[in-house]
């Protein structure tokens with residue numbers, strides 16, 4: 001999916017966190033963190049380009065930095081889960097959940113795209129979450145619909161916590 005779609009869908013991780021943790025003032029910050037976490041897996045899209053220019057010893061990293069490989073896998077999600085739990089839960093109890101769900105939302109919706117995702121990396125099998133005839137390319141119909149749904153989710157969340165997002169309130173700070 002496109003970056004904008006990943007960002008708005010990832011921000012909706014805050015919805016789930018709000019069901020588990022009592023949230024208040026931290027909602028705007030958590031929205032931003034969910035969006036950023038959802039953009040992280042595509043660091044392999046840029047590093048892959050750099051990598052393919054090299055060869056030899058760098059070939060060891062081919063699988064790791066291959067687009068929709070390691071960074072889109074359950075292995076990467078598990079590592080993110082452990083690291084955020086260890087290092088970020090002391091900042092805010094909802095922080096690991098928002099980061100894990102934001103990050104995990106990325107490979108999940110990428111699974112609706114035609115190329116598929118290597119969920120079980122280091123097993124290099126690309127898996128689609130929909131039958132091939134239902135999958136769409138990046139920026140296709142499903143991409144646009146997910147973007148709209150993601151924005152709607154954020155708007156509903158902002159309405160729920162409207163006092164945090166009102167102009168008057170921001171000016172009081």
Ligand SMILES: [Zn+2]
Nearest residue numbers: 001041042110
């Ligand atoms: Zn991706």
